[in-house]
Amino acid sequence: MISSSIFRIILFAWQSFWRNIWLSIVTITIIVLTFISINFLITVNVVSDAAINIVKDKVDISVYFRPDITEPQVDEVQTYLSSLTQIKEINYISQQEALEKFRQAHREDQVIIESLEELETNPIGATLQIRAKNIDDYPEIISILDNSKYNDLILDKNFDDNQAYIGKIKEFSDNIRKVGLFSLGVFAIIALLIVFNTIRVAIYTHREEIGVMKLVGATNWFIRSPFLVEAVFYGVVSCVIAIIIIYPLLNFIQPHINSFFLTEEFNVINYFNQNFWKIFGLEILVIIFLNIITSVVAIRRYLKV
Amino acid sequence: MIIFKNISKIYPPNVVALKNINLHIKPKEFVSIVGRSGTGKTTLVKILTAEESSTKGRIIVGGWDITYIKPREIPVLRRQIGVVFQDFKLLAKKTVFENIAFALQACGTDQQKIKEIIPQVLKIVSLTGKENRYPIQLSGGEQQRVAIARALVHRPKILVADEPTGNLDSINTQEIMDLLLKINEFGTTVVLVSHNKEVINSINKRVITIDNGEIISDQKIGKYLL
Ligand SMILES: Nc1ncnc2c1ncn2[C@@H]1O[C@H](COP(=O)(O)OP(=O)(O)O)[C@@H](O)[C@H]1O
Ligand SMILES: [Mg+2]
Numbered sequence: 001m002i003s004s005s006i007f008r009i010i011l012f013a014w015q016s017f018w019r020n021i022w023l024s025i026v027t028i029t030i031i032v033l034t035f036i037s038i039n040f041l042i043t044v045n046v047v048s049d050a051a052i053n054i055v056k057d058k059v060d061i062s063v064y065f066r067p068d069i070t071e072p073q074v075d076e077v078q079t080y081l082s083s084l085t086q087i088k089e090i091n092y093i094s095q096q097e098a099l100e101k102f103r104q105a106h107r108e109d110q111v112i113i114e115s116l117e118e119l120e121t122n123p124i125g126a127t128l129q130i131r132a133k134n135i136d137d138y139p140e141i142i143s144i145l146d147n148s149k150y151n152d153l154i155l156d157k158n159f160d161d162n163q164a165y166i167g168k169i170k171e172f173s174d175n176i177r178k179v180g181l182f183s184l185g186v187f188a189i190i191a192l193l194i195v196f197n198t199i200r201v202a203i204y205t206h207r208e209e210i211g212v213m214k215l216v217g218a219t220n221w222f223i224r225s226p227f228l229v230e231a232v233f234y235g236v237v238s239c240v241i242a243i244i245i246i247y248p249l250l251n252f253i254q255p256h257i258n259s260f261f262l263t264e265e266f267n268v269i270n271y272f273n274q275n276f277w278k279i280f281g282l283e284i285l286v287i288i289f290l291n292i293i294t295s296v297v298a299i300r301r302y303l304k305v
Numbered sequence: 306m307i308i309f310k311n312i313s314k315i316y317p318p319n320v321v322a323l324k325n326i327n328l329h330i331k332p333k334e335f336v337s338i339v340g341r342s343g344t345g346k347t348t349l350v351k352i353l354t355a356e357e358s359s360t361k362g363r364i365i366v367g368g369w370d371i372t373y374i375k376p377r378e379i380p381v382l383r384r385q386i387g388v389v390f391q392d393f394k395l396l397a398k399k400t401v402f403e404n405i406a407f408a409l410q411a412c413g414t415d416q417q418k419i420k421e422i423i424p425q426v427l428k429i430v431s432l433t434g435k436e437n438r439y440p441i442q443l444s445g446g447e448q449q450r451v452a453i454a455r456a457l458v459h460r461p462k463i464l465v466a467d468e469p470t471g472n473l474d475s476i477n478t479q480e481i482m483d484l485l486l487k488i489n490e491f492g493t494t495v496v497l498v499s500h501n502k503e504v505i506n507s508i509n510k511r512v513i514t515i516d517n518g519e520i521i522s523d524q525k526i527g528k529y530l531l
Contacts, residue, residue, distance in 0.1 A: 005413040208396055209407070215394065216455065217383030218411035220376065 005222060013229035016202045027191075027198045028238045031287060034187040035242030036249075038283055041180040043250070043268060047257055048173030050266040055166050056135050061142060062158040065125035067095070069153045074126045077150045081130060084144065086137035091129040098124045125155055135163070192294050195234060199227050199298040210303065224299050231295040235288040243280060246272070306332040306463065306494045307353065312362035314348050314518075322348040324518040326362070330496065332462070335489045337497045337505050339529055340515035346498045349515070350467050353496075354386055355379045367462060384412065387456030387464040387493075391471035393448045395440040401427075401451050402436035408455045426454040429491075430484060446477030453484060464488055467498045478504060502529040 017024050065074055071094070078090055093101070099122050106112040116123070132138050138159055145157060203210065206226075213223050250269045258264055272279060309328040315321050322345040330336050338346050351357040352364060355374050363372045371382055395404050402423060409419045427433050430450035440448050449469055456464060466485060470478040482504055489495040499505060505512055505528070512527025513520055522530055 004415045005410075008410050208394070212394055212396065212407065213411040215383065215388060216408035216411055217380040217459065219380045219413075222411055222413065 009222065009225045009229055012226040013233055016206065016226060016230050017233060019205055020198070020201055023198050023201055024234070027194050027234050028241065030187065030191045030194050031234055031238035031291075032242045032245065034184065034191045035238060035283060035287070036246060037180060037184040037187050039242070039246050039272075039279070041177060041184060042279060043253075044173055044176045044180055046271050047266070047268060048169055048176075051169050051173075051261055052166055054261050054263055054265060055169065059131075059135055059138065061130045061132075061138060063128040063130065063145065063154055064156045064158070065127070065153055066155045067121070067123055067125045069125055071126065073153060074128065077153065078128060080148070080150065081128070081141075081145075084141065086132050086134065086141055087130060088133040089131045091131075093127040093129065095122050095124060095126050098127050135166075188290075192290060195231060195291050195294045196298045198234070199231060199295045200302050202227055202230060203299065203302045224303065227295055227299055227303070228292060231291040232288050235284060235291045239280060239284040239287065306330055306334070306367055307496070308363075308365040309349075309352075310363040310365075312349075312352065312359045312364060314345070314352065314357065315360045322518055323352075323359075326515075326518075326520060328513065328520065328523075330494060332494055333489070333492050335486065335495045335497070335508070335510040337499055337508070337510060337512045337527070338515060339498075339500055339505055339512060339531070341500065341531060344515045345518040346515055347467055350388070350465055350496070350498060353463075353465060354388055355382055380412070384459040385461050385463065387453075387459070387461040389449065389452045389456050389464070389466045389469050391468040393440070393452045393472075395448055395451055395455075397440055400437050400439055401432060401443070404440070404451055405455045405458060408458050412459070422458055423454075426457045429457060429488070430454045444477060445473045446480045449473065449477070449481050450484060453481075453488070457488070461493065463494045463496065465496045465498075468500070469497070470499065470501055470504065475503075482508065500529075505529040 063077075065077075074092065078092060081087055081090055099116075102124050103113065103116065130141060132141055142157060142159055145151060145154065210223060247269070250272060254268055257266065257268060307328070307330040309326045312323055312326040312328075313321070314323040326349065338349065340346055348357060352359050353366065355371055359372065363370060365371070366382065367385060369382070371378075374382060396407065399407060405423050405426065406419050409422065414422075423436070424433065427436060430453050432447060432450055432454065435443065435447065440451070443451065453464075453466075453469075464485070469485070470481050473481065478501065485495055485497060486508065509526050512522075512524050512529065514522040514527075514530050516531065
């Protein structure tokens with residue numbers, strides 16, 4: 001008896017869905033837009049976090065030694081630096097490697113290549129690439145080096161201040177996030193209003209049936225539940241449609257992300273795949289919850305039983 | 306079977322629909338309630354089916370005091386009282402079978418049981434063979450018989466008919482009256498609300514006359530007074 005009732009309630013909801021198909025389409029569209037804006041926000045978050053990490057990872061100090069400094073001397077500096085707590089890793093580039101790199105970097109420039117050929121000794125000193133544990137430690141490391149006895153051996157220190165760059169990414173993503181949050185808010189409010197109205201219309205459309213049901217002694221839950229089921233149904237269908245739309249969108253933006261950051265390290269689709277249930281499961285639960293609340297209000301208001 | 310004790314009904318703000326109604330309807334009785342339009346007959350029916358609550362007084366149906374009935378108990382009451390109206394209240398998009406089935410489905414009856422019950426009630430109202438017709442393909446009398454069949458699916462002890470023949474010509478009216486009498490003979494208490502003089506005068510049953518919300522006469526074998 002219960003199972004046949006449940007079946008009938010679902011059938012009733014399904015018929016109601018088709019009976020006002022245009023309204024159903026509008027309702028679903030707006031919920032889909034809400035879903036997409038939530039996931040847009042998630043994407044912005046994930047991509048900007050990843051971007052900041054990638055940039056942070058690229059920050060280092062290059063310490064260029066004078067060409068006449070020998071390997072043991074560089075070793076000594078490296079040992080000294082290794083003892084500093086702020087430092088995460090030091091990469092030693094020998095004179096030979098440095099020269100090779102320099103050649104590579106200037107292989108287009110005939111003049112430089114030719115003048116290098118003419119020199120008998122290697123004009124390029126060794127390099128130490130220093131990576132700090134924390135991005136904020138770089139200025140300190142530089143000042144330690146400046147004040148150390150090794151400063152004489154050093155020709156130049158180069159620190160790309162990517163802080164500004166990171167700040168820009170943060171600012172940019174914060175702005176997108178604001179726009180995203182705003183549109184999410186707008187969509188969510190419109191979605192709830194539309195769900196409310198759709199349920200109201202569904203009740204209105206079924207007023208005769210509802211009247212008969214009351215007349216013959218249908219229980220309140222039997223009269224009310226189709227409308228709740230319908231609201232849940234909107235949530236589920238919208239989520240499925242949103243997923244179907246979101247993945248090609250991600251596919252579309254993925255290469256742009258890759259080329260923008262010049263790295264394959266980060267894959268936003270993988271992120272969504274790995275967190276599929278966490279993301280969409282939570283979203284659908286929230287949407288269903290909100291739809292139910294909205295319909296309960298609509299039913300209370302328009303369905304006197 | 307039905308007891309009204311000092312029932313008064315005032316619709317807000319101050320429409321007095323019923324004044325101090327005292328009424329006792331016995332099981333298996335056939336009672337006609339007559340009176341001019343707007344005298345409170347439908348209000349009496351609505352109080353009986355808990356669609357409206359009384360402003361004063363008590364109402365007891367089959368030994369059950371429903372004066373302060375809880376909302377979730379109302380369906381239980383309504384399954385014990387079949388109701389039909391002047392406008393039939395059939396669903397135009399459903400066939401005869403579906404209309405009756407709908408009433409059972411709405412109460413959670415399983416399909417097997419529905420298939421058993423419907424032929425039985427269709428037989429009572431003599432509509433066997435017309436189960437696949439839509440209301441529009443039936444005469445007014447036949448439509449009212451479908452409504453009566455629907456009212457009977459829960460085997461109610463009471464059948465209330467509020468002006469069931471109001472929309473029908475005399476032949477169809479007679480048909481419905483015969484059916485109501487037949488149902489009464491089977492043992493169902495029938496409460497008929499009507500202002501059809503000939504009908505009331507022809508059946509020789511108890512007649513209660515209401516005027517301005519008050520019972521002005523209650524006759525064992527009554528005639529239409531007004
Ligand atoms: N829901 C309502 N609200 C206010 N007044 C009502 C309502 N229903 C009926 N009435 C009034 O109560 C009186 C009795 O109505 P009703 O019981 O329908 O009479 P009848 O069925 O005898 O024609 C009428 O004056 C009518 O206008
Ligand atoms: Mg009336």
